Amino acid sequence: MTRDDTSTLIDTAAANLGLHIAPEWKDNVTMFFEVARGMARLVEETGAAAASEAAPVFTPRSVE
Amino acid sequence: MTTVPATAVEIARAVASGETSAEDIVRAALDRIERENGDIGAFTDITRERALREAKTVDRARAEGRKLGPLAGVPYAVKNLYAIAGYSTRAGSKISAADPPAQDDALLIARMRAAGAVLLGALNMGEYAYDFTGENAHYGPSRNPLDTARMTGGSSGGSAAAVAAGFVPVSLGSDTNGSIRVPAAFCGLYGLKPTYGRLPRTGTFPFCDSLDHLGPFARTVADLALVYDAVQGHDASDPVCARQPIAPAAPEIAKGGTGLRIAVATGYFRQDAEPAALAALDKAADALGAAAEVEIPRAAxxxxxxxxxTNAEGSALHLxxxxxxxxxxxxxxxxxxxxxxxxxxxxxxxxxxxxxxxEADMAELFRRFDVILAPSAPTSAPKLGQKTIAIGGKDVPLRAHMGIYTQPISFVGLPVAAVPVREPGALPYGVQVIAAPWREDYCLRIAATLEAAGLNAA
Known part of the structure; x- marks a missing residue:
């Protein structure tokens, strides 16, 4: 994904969520999104997405 | 002028014996905070009236011959994400500071009060706990009492600053990715991040439900254990809080490290740290006679x-x-x-x-070892305002790197005691003493052993 693609994704997703990203904040937001992408790549390489049960298991509680 | 004993253990003993009153202790502490807090930036709210009321309640109980709690007359304060009845819960923010005042105290505050402790106020923190520095654009930084031009670390910066400055002997903070362990390291304190789910988070402002923990800071391991024991216990209103029996740690710490299998984390945990941070780790290992090394797989x-x-849950919370x-x-x-x-x-x-x-990777390691040692942070306390740190010969963003050694541990909720290691005249470094889930006793036994070995020489 190019920097332009990332920029477009951020603008589109932010608009869909009703978030306003001021022009002077955009570079930082983009940088943090790219950091997260790198982190996600590391996680995806483990195959975890198909290999395990997600950690936050919901346990229904009895009505008291 | 009342001389306030240095530790919670000593204060509780002095109040229980009638050597001094809780009110005198609390008045002395409040006066000092009001004089000196401006230089440190630890407190954002001082609860003077409430503190004096609580102190008088302790003194009255003693006068009436009633049994006092283990923290009788001990002054303390809490990170300002703990709800305090009558105060808005700032959580380090400008936005939430305008919320209506809390109706009730956070559960851990109620438990501290039941143990006889006296709340002096709320403490500065990084906004919404998303922070490793202790800096805050709205309330100013918490300053490191060891060098006020330096960071306390965060996000529980005020919780560390208040204890390191001697304003209170103990405080409560929170730790999602390192927010107790990093400030403890930078300020030369002991901290405890218990097992995920050990302490109920009821009445605290969340950051990331999957990773949020509460825990204490102190200047001694005995004080740390005393507070930890006072606040343990299940509470069903925090769905994460486990139904674990209360496991008092204070009676355990005298056992020391005897019989515990200790290893030092290598690989990932020896990369990217300042040489002095690794020297502090090695010094702790030497003091324990820990020769074994262990590589924690997939820590990165x-x-x-x-x-x-953290990023996804925190952002959803604040959407x-x-x-x-x-x-x-x-x-x-x-x-x-x-x-x-x-x-x-x-x-x-x-x-x-x-x-x-x-979690399975870590469980395998804890079949071979009872305790693993690792650095708390790659550096000592940076200067306030500093944006980058030199790691591996490169300047990297400070905020993104201060949690590199703490995040892989809290990720699976392991209990950790943060232990300071300090050479005379130098800034302290931190060592994480990590154990298997629910073995806070092991963490505190090793922390006490290191304390007794004199590794925190100021």
Missing amino acids: VARAAAFLI ERLRRRPADFDPDTRDRFLAGALLPASWYVSAQRFRRLY
């Missing part, structure tokens, strides 16, 4: 997954505030929250699934 992935879960009032956030947190709101769901879910795999 664990850190990455913790980053994603409405980000929509309505983005300009009122601290710029150092806002842009990360905005980015986190946009992450694909698959990244978050994969990170949660990896958590299960990594």
Whole structure:
């Protein structure tokens, strides 16, 4: 994904969520999104997405 | 003028014996805070009237011959994400500071009060706990009492500063990715991040439900254990809080390290640290006679997954505030929250699934060892305002790197005692003493052994 693609994704997703990203904040937001992408790549390489049960298991509680 | 004993253990003993009154202790502590807090930036709210009322209640109980709690007359304060009845819960923010005052205290405050402790106020923190520095655009930084030009670390910066400055012997903070362990390291304190789910978070402002923990700071291990024991116990209103029996740690710490199998984390945990941080780790290992080394597999992935879960959950929590009032956030947190709101769901879910795999990795290690030692942070306390640190010969963003050694541990909720190691005249470094889930006793036994070995020589 190019920097332009990332920029477009951020603008589109932010608009869909009703978030306003001021022009002077955009570079930082983009940088943090790219950091997260790198982190996600590391996680995806483990195959975890198909290999395990997600950690936050919901346990229904009895009505008291 | 009342001389306040240095530790919670001594204060409780002096109050229980009638050597001094809780009121005298509390008045002396409040006077000092009001004189000196401006230089440190630890407190954002001082609860003077309430503190004097609580102190008088302790003194009255003693006068009537009633049994006093283990923290009778001990002054303490809490990170300002703990609800305090009658005060808005700032959580380090400008936005939430305008919320209506809390109706009730956070549960851990209620437990501290039941033990006889006296609340002096609320403490500074990084905005919404998304912070490793202790800096805050709205309330100013908490300053490191060892060198006020330096960071306390965060996000529980005020909790560390208040204890390191001697304003209070103990405080309560929270730790999602290192927010107790990093400030403890920078300020030369002991801290405890218990097992995820050990202490109920009821009545605290959340950051990231999957990773949020509460815990104490202290200047001695005995004080740390005393507070930890006073606040243990299940509470069903925190769905994460486990139904674990209360396991008092204070009676255990005298056992020391005898019989415990100790290893030093290598590989990932020896990369990217300042030589002095590794020297502090080695000094702790030597003091314990710990020769074994262990490589924690996939620690970098664990850190990455913790980053994603934090970013996604924290941003979802604040989504409405980000929509309505983005300009009122601290710029150092806002842009990360905005980015986190946009992450694909698959990244978050994969990170949660990896958590299960990594839990199994760590369980395997704890079949071979009872305790693992690792650095708390790659450096000592940076200067306030510093944006980068030199790691491996490169300048890297400070905020993104201060949690590299803490995040892979809290990611799977392991209990950790943060232990300071300090050479005379130098800034302290921190060592994490890590154990298997629910073995806080092991963490505190080793912490006490290191304390007794004199590793925190000022």
